[in-house]
Amino acid sequence: MKIKAGLFQFAPSFGDISRNVDRALATLASASADLIVLPELFSTGYQFTSIEEARDLAEEVPSGLTTQRLADFSHERSAFIAAGIAERDGDRIFNSAFLTGPEGYIGVYRKTHLFHEEKLWFSPGDTGFRVWDTTIGRLGVMICFDWFFPESARTLSLMGADIIAHPANLVLPFCPDAMVTRCLENRVFAITANRTGSEERGGRERLDFIGTSQITSCRGKILARASRDGEEYIEAEMDPAEAQDKQLNRYNNLFADRRPEKYR
Ligand code: ACM
Numbered sequence: 001m002k003i004k005a006g007l008f009q010f011a012p013s014f015g016d017i018s019r020n021v022d023r024a025l026a027t028l029a030s031a032s033a034d035l036i037v038l039p040e041l042f043s044t045g046y047q048f049t050s051i052e053e054a055r056d057l058a059e060e061v062p063s064g065l066t067t068q069r070l071a072d073f074s075h076e077r078s079a080f081i082a083a084g085i086a087e088r089d090g091d092r093i094f095n096s097a098f099l100t101g102p103e104g105y106i107g108v109y110r111k112t113h114l115f116h117e118e119k120l121w122f123s124p125g126d127t128g129f130r131v132w133d134t135t136i137g138r139l140g141v142m143i144c145f146d147w148f149f150p151e152s153a154r155t156l157s158l159m160g161a162d163i164i165a166h167p168a169n170l171v172l173p174f175c176p177d178a179m180v181t182r183c184l185e186n187r188v189f190a191i192t193a194n195r196t197g198s199e200e201r202g203g204r205e206r207l208d209f210i211g212t213s214q215i216t217s218c219r220g221k222i223l224a225r226a227s228r229d230g231e232e233y234i235e236a237e238m239d240p241a242e243a244q245d246k247q248l249n250r251y252n253n254l255f256a257d258r259r260p261e262k263y264r
Contacts, residue, residue: 001136001239001240001241002237002238002239003033003034003035003136003137003237003238003239003240004032004033004034004035004235004236004237005033005034005035005036005037005163005189005191005215005235005236005237005238006031006033006035006036006037006191006233006234006235006236007036007037007038007191007192007193007213007215007226007233007234007235008024008027008028008031008036008037008038008039008193008232008233009039009193009194009195009196009211009213009226009230009231009232009233009234010023010024010027010039010042010195010196010231010232011195011196011197011209011231012039012041012042012043012044012045012046012195012197013045014044014045014046014047014199014201015044015045015053015057016045017043017044017057017059017065017066020042020043020044020045021043021065021066021069021070024038024042024083025069025070025073027233028073028077028079028081028233031079031233031235033079033235034079034080034136035079035080035081035082035136035139035163035165035191036079036080036081036082037081037082037083037165037166037167037191037192037193038081038082038083038084038167038193039083039084039167039168039169039193039194039195039213040084040095040097040111040143040144040167040168040169040195041084041085041086041095041169042083042084042085042167042195043059043066043083043084043085043086044057044058044085044086045199046169046195046199046207046209047117047199047200047201047202047204047207048117048120048121048201049201049202049204050202051093051120051121054086054093054121054122055088055093057086058085058086058087058088058093059085059086059087059088060087060088060089061085061087061089061096061098061105061108062098062105062108064085064088066083066085067085067098067100067105070083070098070100071100071104071105072104073100074100074101074102074104075100075102075103075104078102079101079102080099080100080101080102080106080134080136080139081099081100081101082097082098082099082139082141082165082167082191083097083098083100083167084096084097084143084167084169085097085098086122087108087110092123093121093122093123094110094111094122094123094125094126095110095111095114095118095122095125095143096108096109096110096111096125096143097109097111097141097143097165097167099132099139099141099165101134101135102135106132106134107130107132108127109125109127109129109130109141109142109143110123110125110126110127111124111125111143111144111145111146112124112125112128112129112142112143112146112149112152113145113146113148113149113152114145115144115145117204129141129142129152129155129156129159130159131156131159131160131161133160136240137162137163137240137241137243138160138161138162138163138240139161139162139163139165140156140157140159140161140163140164140165140188141156141164141165141166141167142156142164142166143166143167143168144166144167144168144169144170144175146166147166147168147175147178147179147182147192148175150182150185153182153183153185153186153188153190154185154186156186156188157186157187157188157243157255158255161188161243162188162189162218162240162241162243162244163188163189163190163191163238163240163243164182164188164189164190164191165191165193166179166190166191166192166193167193168192168193168194168195168213169194169195169209170194170209170210170212171207171208171209171210172210173210175192175194175210176192176210176212176213176214176222176225179192179214179216180216180220180221180222181220182216183216183217183218183219183220184219184220185254186218186254187218187219187242187243187245187246187254188218188243189215189216189217189218189238189240189243190214190215190216191214191215191216192213192214192215192216193213194209194210194211194212194213194226195209195211196209196211196228196229196230196231197209210228211226211227211228211229211230212225212226212227212228213225213226213232213234214226215234215235215236215238217238217242218238218242218243219242223236223237223238224236
């Protein structure tokens with residue numbers, strides 16, 4: 001069964017959660033996709049300058065307003081949404097992404113591989129990689145820099161993911177092209193939703209985000225790619241079941257041919 005997957009690339013306004021959520025939902029209101037991915041930290045912006053600032057902007061998941069608003073939208077539209085959020089859990093703050101669907105909130109993933117100054121604000125993710133079996137396929141989540149570690153997409157694929165929802169705030173230029181390989185080597189679809197614009201807060205180094213969000217097929221084809229700078233909603237059709245066939249040719253199976261005993 002074919003589904004339509006979409007993503008919204010934009011430049012969040014730092015610290016203005018209600019404005020960022022309004023903007024995303026206004027765009028999603030005219031989208032007809034079954035699965036939509038929003039960028040990493042889409043509701044807060046990226047460049048925190050203190051733990052206190054990160055804690056003030058972080059929300060509990062799923063009780064916080066951002067999760068609730070997206071869960072309500074998912075329910076009304078019968079769509080799945082994966083979105084990046086700063087998550088507060090007691091004294092800890094995580095760089096997380098939650099998944100919602102027609103029945104509302106589904107679950108949360110906390111970023112495993114923290115990038116650069118994220119290590120100053122966020123605790124390393126403690127959920128491990130997660131895959132949810134849904135009515136549109138098996139959905140896994142990784143966040144931005146997780147892509148740099150091939151183990152992330154491999155683990156999600158070995159767990160059975162058909163599609164990897166990949167909220168991102170990319171500053172290095174490599175990811176969009178690299179996702180072709182990640183998808184090819186695992187025969188998995190990926191939706192990399194990046195942001196645009198730049199942030200230079202509190203005298204810290206300026207960060208220029210590279211846009212270029214991308215939907216990649218399980219055969220390594222770029223199904224849709226956004227511009228570097230533009231606020232854009234893009235979508236593509238895919239059949240998630242295609243990702244379940246790991247047979248490369250008559251003799252090679254991507255998973256059965258692995259030799260983990262040689263990998264150490
Ligand atoms: C990143 O992980 N936000 C580069």
